[in-house]
Amino acid sequence: MTRSNNTLVGLALACLALFAAQTALAGDLEVRLDGLRSADGDARIALHRRVDGVKFPDGAGVVAAISRRAVAGSMRVVFTDLPPGDYAVAAFHDADGDGELATNLLGMPTEGYGFSNGARGFMGPPRFDAATVTVGQEAGLLSVAVPMGYPES
Amino acid sequence: MMKKLPSRRDVLLATAGLPALFAARAAVGATDAPAATSARQSRTIGFASVVAEELSSPLETSGGRPPAGLTGILWRNGPAEHDRFGHRYGHWFDGDGMVQAFAFTGAGVAHRGRVLDTPKRRRETRHGKRVVPAFATLPPGHTQVLAPDDMNVANTSILAHAGRLMALWEGGSALEIDPETLAAGRFVDWAPSVAGVPFSAHPKIGRDGTLWNIGCVPGPRPVLVFYRIDRAGRLVKANVAPVAPLGMAHDFVMTARHLVVMLAPFVLEPDLLASGRVSFLDAHDWRPALGTRVLTIDRDTLEVKRRHELPPGFHFHHGNGWEEADGTIRLDLCQAPGPGFVTRDLRAAMRGEGRFSSAHPSYRQVVLEPNGAARVGPAVPGAAEFPRIDSRRTGIRHDMVFALADGGEGEGWPFSRVVRLEPGNGEVDSWTFPGHRIPEEHVFVPRGEAEGDGWLVGSFLDVRRRVTGLGVFEAMRLSDGPVWEGVLPYPLPLGLHGTFVKS
Numbered sequence: 001m002t003r004s005n006n007t008l009v010g011l012a013l014a015c016l017a018l019f020a021a022q023t024a025l026a027g028d029l030e031v032r033l034d035g036l037r038s039a040d041g042d043a044r045i046a047l048h049r050r051v052d053g054v055k056f057p058d059g060a061g062v063v064a065a066i067s068r069r070a071v072a073g074s075m076r077v078v079f080t081d082l083p084p085g086d087y088a089v090a091a092f093h094d095a096d097g098d099g100e101l102a103t104n105l106l107g108m109p110t111e112g113y114g115f116s117n118g119a120r121g122f123m124g125p126p127r128f129d130a131a132t133v134t135v136g137q138e139a140g141l142l143s144v145a146v147p148m149g150y151p152e153s
Numbered sequence: 154m155m156k157k158l159p160s161r162r163d164v165l166l167a168t169a170g171l172p173a174l175f176a177a178r179a180a181v182g183a184t185d186a187p188a189a190t191s192a193r194q195s196r197t198i199g200f201a202s203v204v205a206e207e208l209s210s211p212l213e214t215s216g217g218r219p220p221a222g223l224t225g226i227l228w229r230n231g232p233a234e235h236d237r238f239g240h241r242y243g244h245w246f247d248g249d250g251m252v253q254a255f256a257f258t259g260a261g262v263a264h265r266g267r268v269l270d271t272p273k274r275r276r277e278t279r280h281g282k283r284v285v286p287a288f289a290t291l292p293p294g295h296t297q298v299l300a301p302d303d304m305n306v307a308n309t310s311i312l313a314h315a316g317r318l319m320a321l322w323e324g325g326s327a328l329e330i331d332p333e334t335l336a337a338g339r340f341v342d343w344a345p346s347v348a349g350v351p352f353s354a355h356p357k358i359g360r361d362g363t364l365w366n367i368g369c370v371p372g373p374r375p376v377l378v379f380y381r382i383d384r385a386g387r388l389v390k391a392n393v394a395p396v397a398p399l400g401m402a403h404d405f406v407m408t409a410r411h412l413v414v415m416l417a418p419f420v421l422e423p424d425l426l427a428s429g430r431v432s433f434l435d436a437h438d439w440r441p442a443l444g445t446r447v448l449t450i451d452r453d454t455l456e457v458k459r460r461h462e463l464p465p466g467f468h469f470h471h472g473n474g475w476e477e478a479d480g481t482i483r484l485d486l487c488q489a490p491g492p493g494f495v496t497r498d499l500r501a502a503m504r505g506e507g508r509f510s511s512a513h514p515s516y517r518q519v520v521l522e523p524n525g526a527a528r529v530g531p532a533v534p535g536a537a538e539f540p541r542i543d544s545r546r547t548g549i550r551h552d553m554v555f556a557l558a559d560g561g562e563g564e565g566w567p568f569s570r571v572v573r574l575e576p577g578n579g580e581v582d583s584w585t586f587p588g589h590r591i592p593e594e595h596v597f598v599p600r601g602e603a604e605g606d607g608w609l610v611g612s613f614l615d616v617r618r619r620v621t622g623l624g625v626f627e628a629m630r631l632s633d634g635p636v637w638e639g640v641l642p643y644p645l646p647l648g649l650h651g652t653f654v655k656s
Contacts, residue, residue, distance in 0.1 A: 102345065104345070104346055104347055104348050104349055104350050105346045105347060105350065105378070105391060105393055106350055106370060106376065106378075106393065108300055108349055108350070110345065110348045110349060120297050120299060122297070122373075122426075122427040123372040123373050123374075123423075123427075124373065149299055151299075151300045151302065151348070151349045152272040152273070152300065152302040152303055152305070152340065152349075
């Protein structure tokens with residue numbers, strides 16, 4: 001077999017393994033956003049995996065994303081059929097509905113945002129480790145809270 | 154028979170008793186004998202918390218009206234709630250701000266004051282305790298600061314511009330104030346791009362009403378921010394310049410073409426601050442080897458154009474700066490050999506020690522030549538701080554600066570005099586307050602066209618009577634003493650900066 005075929009076979013096996021994991025060992029993760037200040041715009045929630053060499057949160061780590069009309073107070077969304085592993089949730093309240101987290105010229109968010117476990121960074125986002133939630137081998141529903149923080153106004 | 158009504162004097166005495174309680178509470182850990190405690194109280198009264206969140210009273214005067222033509226409001230700001238929920242801050246600059254309005258009506262002067270209920274203060278009200286890190290104090294079990302305005306106490310100065318009144322702090326947004334009720338409003342949102350970006354406490358306003366300011370962000374990616382805001386209060390331009398390392402940049406000067414920012418070698422260690430173990434102030438390091446870095450910024454493009462270097466020193470305030478035809482910039486400042494008066498003395502003052510052991514700031518001039526050469530002139534002997542000019546000279550040549558100065562005793566609160574300095578000649582006129590009176594910043598209020606034609610207006614704390622008062626001087630005849638003065642029936646904590654808005 002050629003080297004190229006080897007790679008293809010490897011990839012196919014990997015896909016099969018992933019498929020098997022999803023069907024046999026999938027878990028669901030319920031994310032509860034707390035402290036939404038208004039029903040303006042949307043709540044955007046992204047589920048991340050760790051990516052070596054990339055600082056969390058980054059688009060490269062996003063494995064699933066959910067956008068819902070915002071609800072003042074608390075709201076819940078569920079990511080389903082997740083293979084076991086470590087995840088982290090980053091969410092923001094897209095109050096102006098433009099699809100992006102509004103920031104000032106220093107890059108500081110000017111819309112509400114939050115991370116799983118209530119993780120917070122210092123003058124920046126938290127580390128992936130601080131926001132980690134682990135989906136185990138056993139099927140079932142995990143739940144994680146994301147308290148939303150808003151810049152003072 | 155009619156019951157005897159309490160006389161005004163009785164009321165005054167009864168009210169005057171209140172602050173003594175606060176002064177006693179301020180002397181944390183005091184174990185002195187009564188006599189010593191009394192002496193300590195007289196020094197700490199300026200660092201006791203304000204006696205009430207809202208205050209209002211006419212000023213009592215022994216005679217006469219304020220000078221004709223002097224009408225308007227002296228707005229002042231300063232840390233006022235040093236103690237809350239049984240917790241006392243450790244540094245003068247920590248406390249929640251309070252706006253003071255001294256209204257000159259023509260017939261007399263009336264005071265109103267109100268503690269600024271910032272989002273930071275409201276959060277602590279909800280918790281029923283101090284929970285937010287302050288400039289130099291970390292309350293036990295403090296929360297994490299996510300954005301600068303989380304800890305904004307709006308306690309440093311007052312800005313009146315484009316019909317808005319604002320309380321300013323160094324590390325966060327301007328806070329709008331209702332001039333009728335003095336209530337704290339929202340943080341000023343000049344434009345979405347600068348929402349929540351620090352807006353420093355000493356903006357400069359040009360003759361056409363254009364306002365320039367800096368913002369100092371000494372975080373993990375330290376930057377200085379420059380603002381240009383038009384006379385209608387709209388952001389025209391903002392720019393960001395990376396500056397590493399960076400510490401506090403409290404003030405700057407504006408010339409006809411440039412802004413000049415002098416950076417003392419007292420710089421923040423972001424990792425130390427991020428550890429959460431020490432306060433913002435204590436995360437600073439004195440590195441004299443850095444020298445004093447001087448940035449000259451084009452005031453139109455807001456780009457850094459030139460850099461100069463001067464010997465190390467620590468300063469907060471400038472008088473003014475101006476530019477000669479060949480591009481040479483001349484400016485003045487009050488500079489100390491190091492930051493000890495901030496790191497040590499202003500903490501000692503809060504403990505009631507009242508001893509200033511560090512070298513005080515002194516008045517100096519600086520020359521920046523377009524070829525990169527820079528020099529700092531000799532210090533005018535003695536302490537000088539809170540420099541103010543005739544604000545109509547902002548950015549153009551000024552021939553006088555008004556400031557507080559010491560009485561040469563070298564112990565206790567360092568300022569006992571108000572002086573007029575001339576760049577080049579040093580002190581040319583002064584008034585020494587009686588020993589039981591501590592002067593606060595005095596501001597110039599213009600009358601005629603000539604520089605210095607006007608009044609110098611400022612407050613003082615009378616530690617013997619335990620009251621705050623206000624005096625008016627002929628600006629060019631300080632040594633004649635005040636031409637008018639009045640006193641309140643209560644003391645106010647020693648404050649920082651103010652501005653006079655003529656009516």
